[in-house]
C-alpha cells in the first residue's frame with residue numbers, strides 16, 4: 212500500500228495540523244470542512260501559525276481546500292482519509308457512511324478521536340469496511356508533538372496497519388505506538404492523570420501555583436510550563452471536557468475518578484471566561500499595571516490574583532531522587548505526585564498495554580517528559596521505592612516487583628519501533644566519562660556525547676567532554692528537547708559580576724580550541740541537532756564534519772541580542788560558507804555583508820528549509836523527519852567515511868575598511884530610524900570589525916586563528932561593557948531581549 216494522496220475532513224485545530232504536516236512530507240492533501248470558507252480560513256491560520264506548522268511556507272498551496280458537499284469526490288482518489296471533525300459520534304458516523312460510499316477500494320479511513328472507543332466508532336461498518344478502519348490519534352501541535360497512537364479493531368488488515376505505521380514513522384516522522392482500545396489510549400490516560408494528581412495535590416498540600424510549577428516541571432524532567440501553566444496552555448475548559456469523557460468511560464473502580472472531581476475554583480474560572488491563555492487568563496494572567504505588563508498568579512485559596520513570584524528551589528539539576536527525599540514541602544509534594552503516578556501507570560499494566568515501556572515512551576513523545584513513570588521508578592530504585600511507599604493494593608505489577616525486588620526490571624527501551632534509536636543504544640553503550648554538563652558513551656567503535664544541562668547550555672565542562680570524545684568517531688546528539696540553546700549565560704555572568712574577565716577569556720579560548728578540534732581531529736565528528744540550536748550550539752554544529760538535522764530545528768546565531776558577537780568560530784564559519792558562493796567570487800563585499808545581515812539581525816530559521824538559504828545548514832547536510840532516526844543516519848555516515856580525512860584549513864581574504872564602512876552606513880541608518888539604540892550601534896560596529904577582517908586588506912591572507920582572535924577580542928570588549936551585562940541580566944531574568 213502506498214500513500215500518495217490524503218483527504219482530511221474537518222479543518223479545525225487537528226485537521227489543519229495534520230494537513231500541514233502532510234504538506235511537510237510533500238504528500239498532496241485536501242482539507243474539507245462544512246464550508247470552503249472554513250477550510251480556507253484554516254489554511255490562512257496554518258500560514259500564520261507560530262511556531263510554524265509548515266517547514267516551508269511557500270508550499271502552502273499544496274494544501275487544497277474545499278467543502279464536503281461540492282468536493283467530496285476528492286475522497287475517491289485518496290489512499291488515506293483522516294476524519295478530524297468535532298468529537299460527536301453522530302457526526303462522525305454520518306461522515307463514515309459517506310466516506311465508505313465514495314472511497315476507492317482498500318483506502319484507509321481513520322479517526323483522530325481522542326476519546327471515542329473504536330468499537331463505537333466502527334459499529335455501523337461492515338466487516339469488510341472494518342478491515343481498513345482505525346484510529347490515528349495525533350497530538351497538538353501536530354508538527355512538533357512526536358506521538359501518534361494507532362488503535363486497531365479486531366478486523367483490521369494487519370499488513371495495512373503495519374504499512375500505515377511505517378508511513379507515519381518515515382514520512383511524517385512520528386513515534387507510532389499501537390495501542391489497545393481503552394479510554395484515552397496511553398498518552399492521555401497517564402498524562403491527564405498525572406496532570407490531575409499534580410493539581411489536586413497542590414491544592415491539598417497548600418502549595419502556591421508557582422511552587423507546584425517549580426517542582427512539577429524541570430526538576431522532575433517535565434517541561435517548564437509545569438502543571439498550572441500547562442492547564443492554561445491547553446485551555447481550562449477543554450481539560451474539563453476531557454475529564455468528563457474520562458469519567459463517563461472509565462469504570463467506577465478506576466483511580467482516575469479520585470482526581471477528576473470538579474473543583475469549584477476551576478469551575479468558576481471557566482464560567483467567568485478565565486479559560487487560560489486563549490481567554491482572559493487562567494491560573495496565570497498578564498495584567499497591565501501603570502502601563503506595564505505584569506505576570507500574575509492565582510491564589511488557590513482566595514481565588515485572587517497576585518504578582519507572580521519566582522520560586523527558587525535551589526537545585527538546577529534534574530535529580531529526582533534528591534528531590535523526593537528533600538525534607539520540606541517540595542520534597543513531600545514531589546514524592547506524593549511521583550509515587551501516585553507510578554502507582555497509577557503500573558496499575559494499568561497489562562490491561563492497557565503489555566509493554567510498560569510504551570507508557571514511558573508515550574509520555575516522552577506526547578508530553579515531552581524526559582522520563583516516564585517506569586523510568587522514574589527505576590531511577591528511584593526498586594528497594595528505595597518500596598521502603599518509602601505506603602500501599603499499592605490491587606496492583607499486580609507492583610506486587611510482583613515487591614516480591615522480586617529486581618532493580619534491573621526495566622530492560623529495553625523504545626520497543627515500539629525497529630529504528631535503532633539513541634534511547635536503545637544508550638542502554639547498551641558504556642558510559643566512559645562524563646561531568647555535570649555532558650555524558651560520553653562508547654558504543655562499538657564510536658563515541659556519543661550527550662549534553663545534560665538546562666536547555667543544554669554550554670560551559671567549560673561541555674567543551675571538555677567534546678574534546679575528550681574525539682579520540683573515536685563522534686556523534687553529538689541528545690534526547691532532550693533542545694540540541695543547545697548556546698553558551699550558558701549565567702555561567703558567564705557569574706564571572707562578569709566578580710570582574711573575573713580572565714576566566715571568561717579562558718573559557719572562550721577553550722570553546723574555540725574545542726570547535727577547531729571537532730573540525731580537524733582525525734576522526735569524523737557528526738552533529739545531530741533537534742530543537743533549539745542557537746549561538747554556541749550553532750558553532751558546535753558548523754564545526755562538525757557532518758550534520759544530520761531533525762526537521763524541527765530552530766537555528767541561529769543570536770548573540771547580538773544579548774549584546775555580544777559570536778566568538779566560538781560562528782563568524783568565521785559563516786564567512787567561509789558565504790565566501791564559497793559564486794557571487795562572493797565576483798564581489799569581495801558580498802559574503803561579509805550577507806553574514807553581517809544574518810548575524811546582525813540574529814536571524815533564526817525554524818526548519819532546514821529556512822536554514823539552508825542562510826547557510827546555517829549546507830545542501831549536503833542530512834535533513835530527517837523522524838527524530839528517532841538521527842542516530843541511525845549518523846552511524847551510516849560514519850560507516851561510509853571509514854577513510855575519513857580531516858578538511859584542510861581555510862584562508863580568508865577580506866576587504867577590511869571598505870566593507871566595514873558600508874556596514875557602518877547600514878548601522879547609521881538603523882540608528883537614525885531608531886531601530887537600534889546606542890549599544891546596538893556598538894555591538895554592530897564590533898560585528899562589522901570582525902566580519903570585515905579587522906585591519907586588513909583584500910590581498911592579505913587571514914588564517915582561522917586570526918579570525919578566532921578577532922572574534923575573541925570583540926567578544927571581550929563587549930562583555931566588559933555595562934550595557935551588554937544589562938542585556939544579559941535582563942534576558943536571564945525575563946527570557947526577553949533588552950534594547951539599549
Ligand code: NAI
Nearest residue numbers: 221222223224225226244245295296297298323324325351
Ligand atoms: P475543532 O473544533 O478545532 O475542529 C473541528 C472541525 O470540524 C471544525 O472546523 C468544524 O467546522 C468541522 N466539522 C464539524 N462537523 C463537520 C462535518 N460534518 N463535516 C466536516 N467538518 C465538520 O476540533 P479539533 O480540536 O480539531 O478536534 C478534532 C478531533 O480531534 C476530535 O475528534 C478531537 O477529539 C480530536 N483531538 C483533538 C485534540 C486537540 O488538542 N484539540 C488532540 C487530539 C485529538
